[in-house]
Each structure stands twice: as C-alpha cells, then as structure tokens.
Amino acid sequence: MAKLRDAKPSKAARAEAKAARKAAAKERRSQLWQAFTVQRQEDKRLLPYMLGAFLLIVGIGVAVGVWSGGFALISLPALGVVLGALVAFIIFGRRAQRSVYNKADGQTGxxxxxxxxxxxxxxxxxxxxxxxxxxxxxxxxxxxxxxxxxxxxxxxxxxxxxxxxxxxxxxxxxxxxxxxxxxxxxxxxxxxxxxxxxxxxxxxxxxxxxxxxxxxxxxxxxxxGTAAMPKGPLPGTAKMRGVQRTVRRR
Structure with missing residues (x-):
C-alpha cells in the first residue's frame, strides 16, 4: 500500500515536470519567432541569405544523391535539408547578434x-x-x-x-x-x-x-560611489540628469 501511495506522487511530479518543460519550450519558440519577426523587418537581407543558403545546401545534397544513386538518393537530400536548416538558423543568429551589438554600440552601459x-x-x-x-x-x-x-x-x-x-x-x-x-x-x-x-x-x-x-x-x-552603472545599454539621446535620477531610484 505504501508503494502505491509513493507511486502516485511520483507520477504526478513527472507529469508536472513534463508540463513545465512543454511550457518552457513553447515560450522559447514564441520568443524565437518574435526575434525573427523583428529582425526580418529590420534586416531586408535576412530572408534572401537564409533561403539562399538553405536551397544551395539542399541542391548540393540532391545533386550528389542523384549522382551517387542507391541509398544516397534518399539519405543525402534528407541530410541536405537538415544541414540547410541548421545553416539558415546560424545565419539568423549571427545577423541578429550583430544587429543587437550595433544598436548597443556607443550607449552608456x-x-x-x-x-x-x-x-x-x-x-x-x-x-x-x-x-x-x-x-x-x-x-x-x-x-x-x-x-x-x-x-x-x-x-x-x-x-x-x-x-x-x-x-x-x-x-x-x-x-x-x-x-x-x-x-x-x-x-x-x-x-x-x-x-x-x-x-x-x-x-x-x-x-x-x-x-x-x-x-x-x-x-x-x-x-x-553614487554613480552606479545602469543595467544594460541606455540610449545615447537620453538626458544625463534624467538618467541619473533613474539610476538613483534603482
């Protein structure tokens, strides 16, 4: 009987942990999509670069698969899709990072x-x-x-x-x-x-x-001293007096 009682909380805990992981994964996907949407609006070259890299790698995979024949005709195009998606994601990440640093460059903090x-x-x-x-x-x-x-x-x-x-x-x-x-x-x-x-x-x-x-x-x-640094970059156009009041309130 004791084992059954212990099993129920354990099962409930696993279910709760699984639900938490799903919620966290969903939140990460939502944040990633928001970041992609913002970056796409600001960076007109993002989509062409991502699509170009994806199609190029998939095309190479298909071409090599057709040339090799046999099992490679199936495996290499599939591998090309995976690698193409990975390279496209890397391009997005690096261009987004560069954009963030460009915006922060020269700002206080x-x-x-x-x-x-x-x-x-x-x-x-x-x-x-x-x-x-x-x-x-x-x-x-x-x-x-x-x-x-x-x-x-x-x-x-x-x-x-x-x-x-x-x-x-x-x-x-x-x-x-x-x-x-x-x-x-x-x-x-x-x-x-x-x-x-x-x-x-x-x-x-x-x-x-x-x-x-x-x-x-x-x-x-x-x-x-009292001139504590702000947490994160501050716009260069901000007036120093207003910035100092904000920092003191923190």
Whole structure:
C-alpha cells in the first residue's frame, strides 16, 4: 500500500515536470519567432541569405544523391535539408547578434551588458570604478587572469584604468592584468569584438585559482560611489540628469 501511495506522487511530479518543460519550450519558440519577426523587418537581407543558403545546401545534397544513386538518393537530400536548416538558423543568429551589438554600440552601459552575456567561465564585477558621467571600469576574472574593461570617454577612462590597475596589482601578485577600452578609436576594442578579444587572451591560471582570486578581489569593493552603472545599454539621446535620477531610484 505504501508503494502505491509513493507511486502516485511520483507520477504526478513527472507529469508536472513534463508540463513545465512543454511550457518552457513553447515560450522559447514564441520568443524565437518574435526575434525573427523583428529582425526580418529590420534586416531586408535576412530572408534572401537564409533561403539562399538553405536551397544551395539542399541542391548540393540532391545533386550528389542523384549522382551517387542507391541509398544516397534518399539519405543525402534528407541530410541536405537538415544541414540547410541548421545553416539558415546560424545565419539568423549571427545577423541578429550583430544587429543587437550595433544598436548597443556607443550607449552608456553597453560594455557592462556585453560582459554580463559572456559565454564561458568568466567572473564579472561591473562598475568597480566610475565617474559621474558614467565612464566606468568593469573587472573580469577569467583564465587569462584579471581583465579591466573601461567604457566611456577615453580621456577619463584611462586614469580610472591606471588607478584600478594599481589597486588590483597589490592583491593579485604575479597574476597577469590586462586592460581594455571599449570603443571605435585607435587601440580600442569595438563592442561587437569584445568577447572575441577576451577569448583570444592566453590562459594563465586555472579555474581553482580564479575562485581564490575572485575572493581576494572582492575585498577591494567598488569606488563607483553614487554613480552606479545602469543595467544594460541606455540610449545615447537620453538626458544625463534624467538618467541619473533613474539610476538613483534603482
């Protein structure tokens, strides 16, 4: 009898988990379709590129299947359909990502937003130093060591980076410290290439060392003061006073 009682809750839990997975999958499909609709309206080349890639790969699969004959006449066209759909989806993803970065480029808080969306084992602390004009330095701990990422006016960010680098060097010892300024000027890294720039840095420490390093650096705290960085890019046309009031309310 006890086993039957245990089986019922277990069955109900599995059914509930299955329903939750279905709901989550449906929501993801809905979000993906909305993103595709928006991107298609803004990017007139999206559909031609996706259809062109799909038809080209399917055509190659059919041609090779007809030439080979036998089982390949069935398998290669089917494989072409799968690969064509995959390539079309990749094209959509990359063009959508490029569009998002182009919109965020030059906006206040864009670098912090990009760092929060890094893929992989990165430990990001936004706004470890900042000015009242929303120039900021963000700290990233990863396999390369410590990376200080500055955004804002280069003339104001460079002194911030130099000061933060001195503070950080006192705690990290011989761990490498890199500094990066996000922007489109000489010696700066464009926002869209920031993740690629970080991933190309050499691996100098282990994941275990990263944990130890992060705990030591947390003692530094933040010198951002009242000029806390906004969560995500802000339109460049926004008036600074209104932006500051919004940030303070957060």
């Amino acid at each position: 864009a670098a912090a937003w990009a760092l929060d969306n890094l893929r992989g084992k990165w430990r990001v602390t936004p706004g470890v130093a900042a000015t009242g004009h929303f120039d900021a330095v963000h700290r990233v701990v990863g396999r390369p060591g410590v990376i200080l990422v500055g955004e804002g006016s280069a003339s104001r960010v460079k002194p911030l980076l130099a000061q933060e680098k001195k503070r950080t060097a006192r705690l990290v010892g011989d761990v490498p410290i890199y500094d990066v300024i996000v922007g489109n000027g000489d010696g700066e890294v464009p926002l869209a290439k920031l993740e690629r720039h970080l991933t190309r840095l050499p691996a100098n420490i282990t994941v275990k060392q990263m944990d130890s390093l992060e705990s030591r650096l947390s003692a530094l705290g933040s010198r951002a």
